[in-house]
Structure formats: structure tokens, C-alpha cells
Amino acid sequence: MSNKIIVNDNESIRFNNKVDFCVGTGRLGLALTSEYLDELEFVQREIGFKYIRGHGLFTDDVAIYHEYEEDGVTKVEYNYTYVDRIFDKYIELGIRPFLELGFMPKAMASGTQTIFYWEGNTTPPKDYKLWTDMVVNLLKHLRARYGEEVLTWPIEVWNEPNLPGFWYKADMPEYFKLFKETFLAIKAYDERFQVGGPAICGVNDEEWIRSFLVFCKENNIKPDSVTRHHYTVEFPEYDGQYAYSKLEDAQMRFDNLQSSRDIIDSFEEFKNLPMHITEFNTSYTARGVIHDTNLNAAYIAQQLSRLGDMNESYSYWTFGDVFEEVGVPFTPFHGGFGLVAANCIPKPTFWTFAFYKKLKEVGDKCIYRDDDSIIIKGDKKYAGIVWNIDKDEFLKEFELGSDDKEYVLITKTVDEETCNPLKVWHDLGEPANPDKEEVKIIKDSAFPSIKTDVIKAADGKVDLSLKAGKNAVIYFELKEREFTPDRGYNYEKVLTFH
Structure with missing residues (x-):
């Protein structure tokens, strides 16, 4: 038979192929290194993403926020030397920032909690006016430097506030305050900027998304998008510094995304609001050994065939293995998130993305x-x-x-x-x-x-x-x-x- x-x-089957809309990166400060730029240039030449999203825009290694004393008064100044260098190079390589607003400059932070090897501060600001002034002044600077196209750069407030490591005590009301103050300040400057949240991972995701939209409704706020993350493995088994994970059932993970879509559409005010997956991969660990395998490439191929069914876009975490959340990698193949290993060696999953980009070039x-x-x-x-x-x-x-x-x-x-x-x-x-x-x-x-x-x-x-x-x-x-x-x-x- x-x-x-x-x-x-x-x-005519609905297929929203946004394979090249956005890709993730390690902290933005890594863009000051040559290997990072070599990998990004290779990825852009072979695939060509439109946007790039990473942590650490406001952490001290990018060095935007500074305080000093003058005549007994604490004053603020901003330094855009490094952010200009980073964004200039992005634009030269044909990619634009997807602005994740975080983490907290230490001088502005209300506490000392940090995350990762590079110590990103994950506490609320000691003064929300200092935070919103910094955000708006950065947008003004970027607009002056790069023109009106900056209005099209998506903005996301913070990263995974539903995890206590990323947001002190995973304090939901405090995050909602951060979102509200940031959203209103940006819209007061120019309402055309597109601002989204809550950028959560899959922990209590239904509760967070529903509560976030209830808060927005009660405060007469309409975010421009709802953002969340999407990883597809069971809790890993660790051996030394490496994480061994089993893949979850793909349909279960698609159903989980659909549940977020359904929650959004259950609010009349927010029905059809775009949902962006601002991070996705199989394993959520930076030493997730599955990332380097052919199995990862095949599984992601299925993901890319369907992620557009309920999402406006989806962003693979990350483009390359210049990445230091748990420290500097010891070996070229260590289970890093990237599509590309050290020395610009493409992993099998790299070609999954290249193939879907070819599909897009053929037609829709x-x-x-x-x-x-x-x-x-x-x-x-x-x-x-x-x-x-x-x-x-x-x-x-x-x-x-x-x-x-x-x-x-x-x-x-x-x-x-x-x-x-x-x-x-x-x-x-x-x-x-x-x-x-x-x-x-x-x-x-x-x-x-x-x-x-x-x-x-x-x-x-x-x-x-x-x-x-x-x-x-x-x-x-x-x-x-x-x-x-x-x-x-x-x-x-x-x-x-x-």
C-alpha cells in the first residue's frame, strides 16, 4: 500500500513564517568583542534577522547610567559611548535592536540581588523617576542618532519577572508598577513607540498573563503586545556543569502557547493583540547539551512550522555561543544556546533556520x-x-x-x-x-x-x-x-x- x-x-494553509524576525543574544556588552561580531556577521550573511534582543542594556558594563555629587547634591548623567558602538555595529550588519529594558544600574538599584556570572542587578529602582528618565532619555538619544526608524524598534519591559532570580521575590505588583511607569513615560514622550510585556517564562504563565491584562484594563493601559517565552524540555539532570534534558511533547507545548493566546483574546479590550515569543529554544539552560545536536535541529524544524499559528513572532535564544550567563565556556561544544559555536562553526539547528529562510524567499x-x-x-x-x-x-x-x-x-x-x-x-x-x-x-x-x-x-x-x-x-x-x-x-x- x-x-x-x-x-x-x-x-492555502495559514503559515506565518517569521523565522527571521528576531534572534536572541547574550548580554549586549558582549557585542564589544570580536568573536561575537564575527558570529553575528556570519549569521546575518547566511540567514539575516531583522531584530536582535538581549539582556543588560542598562547594566554597568554598557555604562549608560551614572551618578555624581556636586555641591552636596546627587546628580545624574548618561554615557552613550558603548551603546552607540554596539548599535552602530548592529545596524551595519543589517539588524536592529529589540529593546529589552533591563537590568537595573547598581547606582539606581533598591537592593543588591544579582543574577548570572556578570551580576545583572534584578531589583526595582530606588526611585521610579530616575528609571523612567533614563529610559526616555535613551530613546531620545537613539532617535537623534538613528532617525525616525527608532519608533519601529520593539520595546519590552524587563525579562522574566515571574522568576525571583530575575525580579526580586518575583513580586507581581511591583513589576506591574514598573510596567505602568515605564509604559506611561514612553507614551508621554511619543505614543508611537511599541511597548510590550510581561516577558514571562512558563512558570505560572496563565496567572501572570491574566493578572497582567486585568491590571492593564483597570489602569486603562493598552500594551502594544504581550510577550512570553517558550522552552520545551523537562527539568534537567545535571552532571558537573552540564544539563541533560528530555524533550517535552511538542503538542503540549503548542497547547500551552494557545492557552496564552486564548487568555489575551478573552479580554475584549485586548482581543487580537500581538503575542511575541521573545525567547524560545529546547533547553532553557546555557549548558543544555541538546542544543548542539541534530535532534535539536529536527525538533526546532517542527516548532518553526507551527509557532506562527498563535504568535506574531518568535525569537530563538540565541544566535551564537559568545555567552556568559554561567561563566565563560570551557569548550567549543558545551551545550550553548547559540546557532553558531566558537570559530563560526554552524550547528545543525543553524541550517534549520537557514532552510526556513529559504522557504520565505520562495513564497508564503x-x-x-x-x-x-x-x-x-x-x-x-x-x-x-x-x-x-x-x-x-x-x-x-x-x-x-x-x-x-x-x-x-x-x-x-x-x-x-x-x-x-x-x-x-x-x-x-x-x-x-x-x-x-x-x-x-x-x-x-x-x-x-x-x-x-x-x-x-x-x-x-x-x-x-x-x-x-x-x-x-x-x-x-x-x-x-x-x-x-x-x-x-x-x-x-x-x-x-x-
Whole structure:
């Protein structure tokens, strides 16, 4: 019995492909280092994200906020040297800031609680007027430097205030005060800025989102978006500094996102308000070893096929492994969040994003989608992705409509056999500091396998078969073949003439 899937060109399946809308980064101060910029340049060249979101805009390493005494009076001044340097480089690389407002400058903080190796202060301001003045003055500076486009840069107030490590005691009323004061100050300056929150993770998410919207309703505030995060693993098992996690059921996680969408739409005032996933990945730990694997790439392929169903956008955490939440990494493959490992080595998940970006370039008409594949119809071509999440090898067969012409099939395959830099690094002995030759070997192994074939359509259809190995992600294009050989050149004769 054939398992061939008959694909109807006239189908129109909702597919909000925002793969390139935003990507995460470690703290912004890391953008002052060369390796960080090398990785970002590589990511932008191969994928090209529109926005970038990271922590630490107001922490002391970026050095915006300063206090000094003059004639016995405490005064405030702002220093934009580093933020200009960082944002100038972002814009040069074709990416704009998604402004996460946090953490607290130590001189402005009401307490001493910090988070991460780099000690971001996570307490409320000692004076909310100092906070809102700093925020508004930064926006004024950015607007003066970069022009009216700054009005389009999304703004998010804080990060994960529902966790006590990120917001002192996870104090909900205090966070709501922070949001209100920040929102009103920004809108008083220019109401066109887009301000969202509450930027929560999946802990008590329903309670926080509902309570946040009740608060906004009672205070006659209409946020421009609701923001939350999305991670998809069970509580990890730790061994040394590494976290080993099992993936959760994907449908359960999609249902959780839908529950947030439903809560928003249950408020008449906020119905259809955009929801942004400002962080997502599999593991939520910076030493989550799954991040470097082909399994991660396949699982994320399924996520990208459906995250747009209930979200306006979704931002992968993060683009690269220059990242120091739990300290400086010891090895190039350490389970870092990034799409790219040290020395600009793309991980398998990097190609999942590159493949979805290619889909977007082909078109936005989705004509088929299931649990392990998606197909787009473009101008004189089809494009699609097939993935295999931790299953034995399987064959995916499609029947596509076509004129009776020749087509070229192009496939790019990432799987454990063809594109697995983690295995190569392991086989080399897991060097903590690989030399140039080892880096070259690892990097050479980190690119997709590309194959082509010529397929002849018959009776108004063309058959397509794709074999997906365990944890594979396969991108394919099927397009009309234009055969234009040069005079006297005969490919078959080349192969047989001896």
C-alpha cells in the first residue's frame, strides 16, 4: 500500500513564517568583542534577522547610567559611548535592536540581588523617576542618532519577572508598577513607540498573563503586545556543569502557547493583540547539551512550522555561543544556546533556520503541512522541508501537480551522518581549544550535503521521494529545468568517452 501524499496546489494553509524576525543574544556588552561580531556577521550573511534582543542594556558594563555629587547634591548623567558602538555595529550588519529594558544600574538599584556570572542587578529602582528618565532619555538619544526608524524598534519591559532570580521575590505588583511607569513615560514622550510585556517564562504563565491584562484594563493601559517565552524540555539532570534534558511533547507545548493566546483574546479590550515569543529554544539552560545536536535541529524544524499559528513572532535564544550567563565556556561544544559555536562553526539547528529562510524567499503560499513536513508553492517551483525527530529512517513520498516538463530537484540534507560537527569534535578527542587544523576539520563537517537530480513530469504530476534518516532536516526545491547546453558539449559523451 502506497503512503504517497497527494498535494493540492490550491490548498492555502495559514503559515506565518517569521523565522527571521528576531534572534536572541547574550548580554549586549558582549557585542564589544570580536568573536561575537564575527558570529553575528556570519549569521546575518547566511540567514539575516531583522531584530536582535538581549539582556543588560542598562547594566554597568554598557555604562549608560551614572551618578555624581556636586555641591552636596546627587546628580545624574548618561554615557552613550558603548551603546552607540554596539548599535552602530548592529545596524551595519543589517539588524536592529529589540529593546529589552533591563537590568537595573547598581547606582539606581533598591537592593543588591544579582543574577548570572556578570551580576545583572534584578531589583526595582530606588526611585521610579530616575528609571523612567533614563529610559526616555535613551530613546531620545537613539532617535537623534538613528532617525525616525527608532519608533519601529520593539520595546519590552524587563525579562522574566515571574522568576525571583530575575525580579526580586518575583513580586507581581511591583513589576506591574514598573510596567505602568515605564509604559506611561514612553507614551508621554511619543505614543508611537511599541511597548510590550510581561516577558514571562512558563512558570505560572496563565496567572501572570491574566493578572497582567486585568491590571492593564483597570489602569486603562493598552500594551502594544504581550510577550512570553517558550522552552520545551523537562527539568534537567545535571552532571558537573552540564544539563541533560528530555524533550517535552511538542503538542503540549503548542497547547500551552494557545492557552496564552486564548487568555489575551478573552479580554475584549485586548482581543487580537500581538503575542511575541521573545525567547524560545529546547533547553532553557546555557549548558543544555541538546542544543548542539541534530535532534535539536529536527525538533526546532517542527516548532518553526507551527509557532506562527498563535504568535506574531518568535525569537530563538540565541544566535551564537559568545555567552556568559554561567561563566565563560570551557569548550567549543558545551551545550550553548547559540546557532553558531566558537570559530563560526554552524550547528545543525543553524541550517534549520537557514532552510526556513529559504522557504520565505520562495513564497508564503503553504499548500501542505503535517507533523514532519511543510511545502510552499512559489513561482514555477516548490520548496519544502522534511524532518525526522528521533525516529528510524523513513521515506516521505509526495505527488505534486505540474506541467509535463523536466524539473531539477535540489536537496540539502542535515543529519547525523552528513552534518554533525559535534560528533567530529568528539571523535577528535573533544579538544577544549582545537588548533587551526582541527577547527577546519570540524567546520568542513558542519555544512549540508547537497544533491541534485532531474525528474520528468508525466500526466500532469511529478513524484517526489525523500528519505529522512534519524534526526534529519532536509530542504528541497523542485523547479522547472532550463537546459541550455553550449554548442558541441554533450554531458553523456563526457562521461562515456575514454
